[in-house]
Amino acid sequence: MLIRDAEIEGRRIADLRIEDGRIAAVGRGLERRADDTVLDAGGAALLPGLHDHHLHLVALAAAQASVPCGPPQVRTADDLARSLRAAGDAAPATGWIRGVGYDESVAGDLDRDALDRWVTQRPLRIQHRSGRLWILNSAALERVRAADEADPLERSSGRPTGRLYDADAWLRQRIGGERPALHAVGRLLACYGVTGVTDTTPHNGLAEFAAFARARAGGELCQDLIVMGDAGLDAAAECHGLRRGAHKFHLHDAELPDFDATCAAIRRAHAAGSGAAFHCVTRADLAFALSALREAGTDAADRIEHAAIAPPELLAQIRELGLAVVTQPNFIAERGDEYRVRVDADERPWLYRLRGFLDARVRLAGGTDAPFGDPNPWAAMQAAVTRRSGGGAAMGADEGLSPEQALALFTCAGERPGGPARRIAVGAAADLCLLDRPWARARQDLAAVAVRATLKGGRRIA
Numbered sequence: 001m002l003i004r005d006a007e008i009e010g011r012r013i014a015d016l017r018i019e020d021g022r023i024a025a026v027g028r029g030l031e032r033r034a035d036d037t038v039l040d041a042g043g044a045a046l047l048p049g050l051h052d053h054h055l056h057l058v059a060l061a062a063a064q065a066s067v068p069c070g071p072p073q074v075r076t077a078d079d080l081a082r083s084l085r086a087a088g089d090a091a092p093a094t095g096w097i098r099g100v101g102y103d104e105s106v107a108g109d110l111d112r113d114a115l116d117r118w119v120t121q122r123p124l125r126i127q128h129r130s131g132r133l134w135i136l137n138s139a140a141l142e143r144v145r146a147a148d149e150a151d152p153l154e155r156s157s158g159r160p161t162g163r164l165y166d167a168d169a170w171l172r173q174r175i176g177g178e179r180p181a182l183h184a185v186g187r188l189l190a191c192y193g194v195t196g197v198t199d200t201t202p203h204n205g206l207a208e209f210a211a212f213a214r215a216r217a218g219g220e221l222c223q224d225l226i227v228m229g230d231a232g233l234d235a236a237a238e239c240h241g242l243r244r245g246a247h248k249f250h251l252h253d254a255e256l257p258d259f260d261a262t263c264a265a266i267r268r269a270h271a272a273g274s275g276a277a278f279h280c281v282t283r284a285d286l287a288f289a290l291s292a293l294r295e296a297g298t299d300a301a302d303r304i305e306h307a308a309i310a311p312p313e314l315l316a317q318i319r320e321l322g323l324a325v326v327t328q329p330n331f332i333a334e335r336g337d338e339y340r341v342r343v344d345a346d347e348r349p350w351l352y353r354l355r356g357f358l359d360a361r362v363r364l365a366g367g368t369d370a371p372f373g374d375p376n377p378w379a380a381m382q383a384a385v386t387r388r389s390g391g392g393a394a395m396g397a398d399e400g401l402s403p404e405q406a407l408a409l410f411t412c413a414g415e416r417p418g419g420p421a422r423r424i425a426v427g428a429a430a431d432l433c434l435l436d437r438p439w440a441r442a443r444q445d446l447a448a449v450a451v452r453a454t455l456k457g458g459r460r461i462a
């Protein structure tokens with residue numbers, strides 16, 4: 001393949017020859033060979049394919065087949081009732097209705113009785129947008145209740161409330177069902193120029209790894225994939241384009257795990273050749289993770305997911321321990337208005353920081369956290385530049401990045417989050433995305449960028 005007149009690294013216009021999945025030549029006026037397919041870039045920017053360093057593929061696929069239950073699609077209880085009823089009419093008579101992205105701003109705290117007012121005939125489950133909570137209606141409770149009562153269902157005076165916290169594995173086991181196919185997710189990501197992803201789902205184990213391997217081998221998913229998960233992954237056999245990632249430690253400050261056990265688990269991860277990745281959305285989560293990493297010792301592959309609240313003293317420790325941070329700049333745009341209400345004023349300056357990390361020379365990479373965030377990395381990059389909530393409020397404006405820094409969050413290698421941006425150079429894998437405009441125009445509004453073509457290993461995937 002020959003790419004004509006591409007703008008490379010925002011500076012020069014050149015042609016690119018791609019052979020055997022790699023960039024074979026870069027230069028002006030490369031000769032067209034008889035068997036060359038030609039892609040005319042017309043002076044638009046050609047970039048390394050993007051890597052989303054934090055998302056959840058299976059949940060994203062499931063979300064695409066679910067009813068949105070929160071903003072922006074659904075904002076009021078009436079909207080929600082309408083959407084659920086419509087989904088009920090469309091679903092097979094005995095089928096589940098699955099809602100996602102619920103936020104209390106829609107209809108307050110939900111329980112089974114609230115859900116029963118909307119849907120009684122079919123089992124309905126709605127996931128809170130934190131991803132930690134499911135709410136089930138009475139028909140759904142009927143389907144999942146265990147005979148022995150040894151279940152994780154929340155109860156009030158002995159009666160299940162319909163609320164189920166942090167029990168995805170249990171719920172999956174009760175409901176059964178197939179893993180959703182990943183075709184649509186792969187295509188969607190390819191349209192954004194994404195050629196690699198890191199799946200950060202904590203319960204990924206051997207079975208999930210094998211399913212990802214099948215999805216890649218069968219062409220369902222064309223992106224390179226790094227799979228984080230639990231210690232079960234240690235035995236997984238890596239293959240082309242599919243690698244084991246860090247062990248994921250999912251912290252919730254209300255219920256932090258045993259400190260010594262956590263240190264032991266970090267050492268086990270390191271001994272198995274993996275990093276440790278800590279989900280930290282509160283100051284307490286982060287303080288706990290940093291203490292445990294300090295005690296257990298660190299590895300270059302260790303990372304903090306989110307680091308949603310990073311006050312100066314903890315940021316200094318992140319730097320000292322040499323940890324990478326994988327942030328979600330899109331949350332400022334998507335949830336900023338909610339943060340302004342829910343996050344204490346004294347912590348708001350430390351919310352989803354960006355420039356503060358770069359200034360301290362902390363390695364920083366970006367992930368959308370789809371489906372809990374919008375999967376469009378271009379919207380995330382623009383949010384990193386503007387630091388504005390959906391309602392237009394400035395959120396820690398001094399944490400904003402330049403468009404080039406925002407892009408770099410998604411162009412560093414999956415194995416080295418926050419490391420150097422991948423380059424377009426002879427010998428590099430032809431994982432590329434061609435924009436619809438030159439960089440000088442793209443940088444004015446990254447959210448407006450459209451990707452004209454995406455290449456993975458020299459093959460066009462979008």
Ligand SMILES: [Zn+2]
Pocket residue numbers: 054055056200369372
């Ligand atoms: Zn996540």
